[in-house]
Amino acid sequence: xxxxxxxxxxxxxxxxxxxxxxxxxxxxxxxxxxxxxxxxxxxxxxxxxxxxxxxxxxxxxxxxxxxxxxxxxxxxxxxxxxxxxxxxxxxxxxxxxxxxxxxxxxxxxxxxxxxxxxxxxxxxxxxxxxxxxxxxxxxxxxxxxxxxxxxxxxxxxxxxxxxxxxxxxxxxxxxxxxxxxxxxxxxxxxxxxxxxxxxxxxxxxxxxxxxxxxxxxxxxxxxxxxxxxxxxxxxxxxxxxxxxxxxxxxxxxxxxxxxxxxxxxxxxxxxxxxxxxxxxxxxxxxxxxxxxxxxxxxxxxxxxxxxxxxxxxxxxxxxxxxxxxxxxxxxxxxxxxxxxxxxxxxxxxxxxxxxxxxxxxxxxxxxxxxxxxxxxxxxxx
Amino acid sequence: xxxxxxxxxxxxxxxxxxxxxxxxxxxxxxxxxxxxxxxxxxxxxxxxxxxxxxxxxxxxxxxxxxxxxxxxxxxxxxxxxxxxxxxxxxxxxxxxxxxxxxxxxxxxxxxxxxxxxxxxxxxxxxxxxxxxxxxxxxxxxxxxxxxxxxxxxxxxxxxxxxxxxxxxxxxxxxxxxxxxxxxxxxxxxxxxxxxxxxxxxxxxxxxxxxxxxxxxxxxxxxxxxxxxxxxxxxxxxxxxxxxxxxxxxxxxxxxxxxxxxxxxxxxxxxxxxxxxxxxxxxxxxxxxxxxxxxxxxxxxxxxxxxxxxxxxxxxxxxxxxxxxxxxxxxxxxxxxxxxxxxxxxxxxxxxxxxxxxxxxxxxxxxxxxxxxxxxxxxxxx
DNA sequence: TAAAACTACCAAAGCGCTTTGGAAAGCGAG
DNA sequence: CTCGCTTTCCAAAGCGCTTTGGTAGTTTTA
Numbered sequence: 001x002x003x004x005x006x007x008x009x010x011x012x013x014x015x016x017x018x019x020x021x022x023x024x025x026x027x028x029x030x031x032x033x034x035x036x037x038x039x040x041x042x043x044x045x046x047x048x049x050x051x052x053x054x055x056x057x058x059x060x061x062x063x064x065x066x067x068x069x070x071x072x073x074x075x076x077x078x079x080x081x082x083x084x085x086x087x088x089x090x091x092x093x094x095x096x097x098x099x100x101x102x103x104x105x106x107x108x109x110x111x112x113x114x115x116x117x118x119x120x121x122x123x124x125x126x127x128x129x130x131x132x133x134x135x136x137x138x139x140x141x142x143x144x145x146x147x148x149x150x151x152x153x154x155x156x157x158x159x160x161x162x163x164x165x166x167x168x169x170x171x172x173x174x175x176x177x178x179x180x181x182x183x184x185x186x187x188x189x190x191x192x193x194x195x196x197x198x199x200x201x202x203x204x205x206x207x208x209x210x211x212x213x214x215x216x217x218x219x220x221x222x223x224x225x226x227x228x229x230x231x232x233x234x235x236x237x238x239x240x241x242x243x244x245x246x247x248x249x250x251x252x253x254x255x256x257x258x259x260x261x262x263x264x265x266x267x268x269x270x271x272x273x274x275x276x277x278x279x280x281x282x283x284x285x286x287x288x289x290x291x292x293x294x295x296x297x298x299x300x301x302x303x304x305x306x307x308x309x310x311x312x313x314x315x316x317x318x319x320x321x322x323x324x325x326x327x328x329x330x331x332x333x334x335x336x337x338x339x340x341x342x343x344x345x346x347x348x349x350x351x352x353x354x355x356x357x358x359x360x361x362x363x364x365x366x367x368x369x370x371x372x373x374x375x376x377x378x379x380x381x
Numbered sequence: 382x383x384x385x386x387x388x389x390x391x392x393x394x395x396x397x398x399x400x401x402x403x404x405x406x407x408x409x410x411x412x413x414x415x416x417x418x419x420x421x422x423x424x425x426x427x428x429x430x431x432x433x434x435x436x437x438x439x440x441x442x443x444x445x446x447x448x449x450x451x452x453x454x455x456x457x458x459x460x461x462x463x464x465x466x467x468x469x470x471x472x473x474x475x476x477x478x479x480x481x482x483x484x485x486x487x488x489x490x491x492x493x494x495x496x497x498x499x500x501x502x503x504x505x506x507x508x509x510x511x512x513x514x515x516x517x518x519x520x521x522x523x524x525x526x527x528x529x530x531x532x533x534x535x536x537x538x539x540x541x542x543x544x545x546x547x548x549x550x551x552x553x554x555x556x557x558x559x560x561x562x563x564x565x566x567x568x569x570x571x572x573x574x575x576x577x578x579x580x581x582x583x584x585x586x587x588x589x590x591x592x593x594x595x596x597x598x599x600x601x602x603x604x605x606x607x608x609x610x611x612x613x614x615x616x617x618x619x620x621x622x623x624x625x626x627x628x629x630x631x632x633x634x635x636x637x638x639x640x641x642x643x644x645x646x647x648x649x650x651x652x653x654x655x656x657x658x659x660x661x662x663x664x665x666x667x668x669x670x671x672x673x674x675x676x677x678x679x680x681x682x683x684x685x686x687x688x689x690x691x692x693x694x695x696x697x698x699x700x701x702x703x704x705x706x707x708x709x710x711x712x713x714x715x716x717x718x719x720x721x722x723x724x725x726x727x728x729x730x731x732x733x734x735x736x737x738x739x740x741x742x743x744x745x746x747x748x749x750x751x752x753x754x755x756x757x758x759x760x761x762x
Numbered sequence: 763t764a765a766a767a768c769t770a771c772c773a774a775a776g777c778g779c780t781t782t783g784g785a786a787a788g789c790g791a792g
Numbered sequence: 793c794t795c796g797c798t799t800t801c802c803a804a805a806g807c808g809c810t811t812t813g814g815t816a817g818t819t820t821t822a
Contacts (some may be wrong), residue, residue: 033529035808046772051810061770074707076525081532082472083808085463086777093511098497099502106695107493116479116488118513128532130474131510133500148414149777151509154554257696258668283549291706292676293594314487315638315665325672418779427802432780442800464778467807531808 023218032077043071056081093128094118094344095152097142097244099159100133106255107157109284110311110333114180117337118156125345128162147173154348156180156340160192160226176347178340181227191347191355193339197227200329200362201279202241204307207327208277209242209365212373213305216244216325217268217275219261219285220253230254231281231309250275261288269296269304276373277305283316286326290369305370324367329364389415415456424452428590431540435460474501474509475725476533478523479539481514484742487636489540490665491692492715493563498715499537502722508534521550528554529568535729537721541573541607557728559721559737562608572736575719581710581743582615583659585688588745589658590623593754598649598656599641600666601634606729609634612662613691641667648686650677657754660661664690664697667707671750686751705748712743 040050045068053060053068071077085091096115098107119129127154130152134142138139143166146152154176157166164183167190179192208216218235221228239246249271252264261280268275269292280286286308293304300306310318310328319325343356421431426449432448434441441449451460466472467681477496479488500510511533515523526548527533535557538547548571560573589597599616602609614633620627631649635641642661649656650673661667666688674685681687689711691699700706724737 033531037808038812040686047809048773048811049771050769050779055810059770076529078526079810080467080808081530082466083777084810086461086467086779087808087810089777089810091463096512100497107497109490109493109694109696112488112493115512116481116514119512120481123513129494131477131500131512132504134496145459147534148457148459149462150414214560238606255718256695257698259698260701291671313490315636317638317640319640417780418778428779429781429803430801433801436780440800445800460780461778462809465780467809468780470807722772 004138014137015165024316028098034077034181035097036077037092039071039075039077042075043068051079052330053130057145058239072131079292089153091153092126093130093152094341095130095132095146096121096154097139097146097155098131098133099136099139101136106257109256109282109313109316111158113311113313113334114158114337116314117334118341121338122342122346127345136294139166143169143175144173154344156344161224162226163228164226173258176344176349176351178344178347180336180340181225182230183226184229189355191357193336193343193358193360194227195331195336195362197230198234200309200331200364201231202238203234203364204309204327204329205235205238206241207307207366207370208279208305209238211277211305211370213275213277214242214244215247215275215277216372217278217281218251218253219264219278219280219289220251221256223253228281235260235279256282256285258284258288258291261285261290262292263288263290265289266296269298275304277307277370280306280308283310283313283318283326283328301369301371303374305373307325307370312366318365319367325369327367327370328365329362330365331360336360413726416457417458417460418455420453420458423456424449428664432460437522445698454714467725470531472532472534473507474511474533475503476511476527476536476723478520478527478536478539479512479514480517480520482517485740487638490637490663490694490697492539494692494694494715495539495718495721498718499722502719502726506726516672521546524550524556525554528556532739535559535725535726538572542605543607543610543664545607546684547628555732555733557725559725559728561717561721562606563611564607565610569651570736572724572738574652574717574724574739574741575608576712576717576741578611579615579618581712583619584611584615585690585708585747586616586619586660587622588626588688588747588751589660590619591685592658592686592751594656594657594658595623595625595626595754596631596654598646598657598659599632599634600645600670602659602661604634609662610620613711616660623707637663639665639672642666642671643673646673647677650674650679658688661687664691664694664707664709665691670682682750682752684755691746699746700748705746706750707746708748708751709746710743711746712741717741 019061035121036047036050040047043050045064047061050068053065054072081092082183098111113129132142146155157177157179160181160183162183163185167179167183167186169178171188171190174287177191179190182188182192182194205216218232223229223232236246250268254260261351265278265288278289280289286306289306290300293300297339298304310326311328311333313333318328318330339358339360343358346356347353405693415429417431423429424431430441430445431449434446462473479492489589503510513523514659527536538558538560541560541562541564543564544566548560548564548567549569552569552571558572558743560571563573563575586597601613604610604613617627629677633645635669646659646669661670661672667687670687674681679685688708691707691711692714693711694714699709699711720739720741724739726739
């Protein structure tokens with residue numbers, strides 16, 4: 001139809017339209033694109049029958065079905081996604097909305113692995129993945145539009161905050177969703193996949209206190225994010241159990257970059273009474289902490305101990321399975337991605353079922369970065 | 382329409398359909414979703430006029446346009462993406478296809494930053510981003526389907542290989558695309574954004590030879606990928622200029638993980654005549670190299686020098702602007718993402734224009750990880 | 763042997779939008 | 793007053809698919 005407008009040069013209106021909506025799609029698209037109508041004509045069947053044959057409905061004889069399948073393959077026919085979606089009312093697409101703070105424009109290093117593994121599950125189920133980076137100021141409107149414009153059947157919520165307003169919003173929108181992480185203080189039940197952050201960090205910290213460390217620095221992620229809040233809670237719990245009063249100077253939180261780890265650890269190590277150990281919220285940050293320790297002329301695992309949370313990133317494995325480098329609480333973010341996707345798939349097929357929640361397991365690994373607290377006695381005196 | 386099928390319990394066929402295609406979308410979707418027809422009825426105007434008013438066509442009086450806009454805002458009306466796409470023939474979506482090798486299931490750490498910055502450009506232009514992870518065995522079919530099913534208007538090619546078959550394929554499919562990187566040996570012109578890998582690595586290596594290093598290890602990315610091939614070429618060029626015969630034992634390539642950097646560097650350092658310097662293809666790998674150097678009891682920048690390629694990842698900055706940590710050739714992958722997206726946008730609006738190509742600038746930064754070759758004389762003797 | 767029940771197909775009505783091809787109203791010029 | 797030209801709107805035809813509500817023809821059942 002757009003082609004017509006190109007040929008009718010006489011019509012000013014059409015000419016204008018042509019400029020604004022140049023219909024290259026149809027011009028170029030003609031070449032290899034066969035549609036249902038053409039295919040059914042070629043077969044001497046109705047569109048109904050061809051559609052049913054291809055979609056596996058029973059009202060088609062096996063003989064016909066085979067003929068249709070063969071012809072479709074031969075003609076390289078694939079139904080047009082948009083037309084199909086329009087007709088079915090299902091977008092066959094999952095949205096991943098990554099909140100982008102305007103202040104700290106940083107992509108969570110975990111993101112690639114998470115999305116990759118989730119995407120695998122989607123494609124097994126015939127779903128596509130839509131990725132959107134949304135400034136946090138526009139978040140609410142964005143989710144609403146996503147629903148109204150109908151381009152996704154479900155979404156994954158990344159980076160949940162403490163009392164995240166997105167959750168009630170999505171419930172109200174009746175848009176199936178699964179949260180990667182949790183949101184403390186949200187009262188209505190919702191679907192999530194999370195790791196036991198409190199326990200993990202508590203165990204990590206206790207590992208250090210058991211080794212005699214009493215001045216332990218916490219280098220955490222942004223604490224407005226729920227996971228970081230929980231990790232701090234676990235840290236504090238372990239300190240309390242060991243009767244160590246928390247020192248605010250030894251607890252920092254920010255985006256989990258390598259640089260942050262370096263800066264934070266360097267600053268703490270430069271204090272009069274430096275910490276003898278660090279609990280770190282991510283491998284990347286831990287690498288920065290290591291750098292700080294080494295440039296302070298100290299030896300990691302002897303002078304200063306480090307325990308970290310390890311997301312088991314594909315490009316940043318924590319040593320080998322047998323021989324981890326960092327002492328760490330490890331939980332695979334790829335596995336989390338798969339679980340999130342699986343739960344979302346089932347929520348979409350049965351949106352009225354109760355929310356699915358899943359606590360990811362973690363493993364505590366003792367590596368070479370922790371050892372007994374040095375010269376503890378002197379410091380206490 | 383699906384609702385009907387749910388109510389007609391008597392009909393076996395409908396019941397079957399209900400199970401296979403549960404139409405939750407329409408059941409739940411009714412709530413907040415107003416369509417063009419309803420909006421136009423509410424306004425007492427035709428759908429045509431409302432559509433034109435909203436899309437900025439001139440055939441609408443300003444008074445009417447305002448009325449329409451106000452009503453649309455009040456009713457929270459947004460046109461259904463799929464219907465619009467079907468009517469216009471444009472998907473308003475860009476596809477990013479990430480090849481996933483079944484052997485080394487790894488997500489390029491660069492990916493998150495790249496996609497984030499590209500996505501920003503897309504959304505400014507009203508485009509969505511579709512992300513697909515495709516096993517390399519199914520690649521060709523996947524691109525073909527993407528075209529035929531019509532769910533994207535253009536795509537970004539990641540991880541181009543030397544004589545990448547995807548490029549002629551995409552040209553033949555007449556699907557607008559831009560390659561992140563280049564593909565040597567592809568004769569037909571195509572759009573790409575790349576960094577001067579050869580020059581960058583040559584400069585990096587020459588920096589080392591000028592410091593007197595003669596045994597230099599290359600720790601490269603997978604050399605079937607074009608960028609890694611080029612980086613090696615630059616490395617070899619610099620060696621040749623310095624009259625240093627390349628030593629195959631000192632050149633390795635693999636996925637650019639931290640672990641690989643550690644393993645490769647450790648192995649080389651354990652040789653009888655260990656290298657005095659390394660050229661590394663990525664920051665992540667360089668971190669592993671540093672770890673290897675330190676666990677060998679050597680001092681980085683004094684005993685062993687390291688130059689790396691630095692993609693300027695958001696979570697892994699190479700120190701500060703004023704004080705880089707690694708001596709490095711830096712080129713921002715986020716900037717590359719933006720350029721790729723921009724070129725793709727323009728190719729889509731004018732697909733017949735000649736391909737857009739862009740060579741990204743890089744900066745060579747001298748950090749603290751390189752120094753004069755130690756005890757060079759002894760080794761030469 | 764007639765009625766009931768399948769089986770295997772089809773025509774046509776959407777899905778919600780854009781775009782075409784008018785057509786009615788308004789307006790200045792002849 | 794009429795003709796031609798805008799301006800402003802509309803009815804209706806798609807976009808390519810799925811799904812409904814049939815209808816013939818063939819078995820099966822009573």
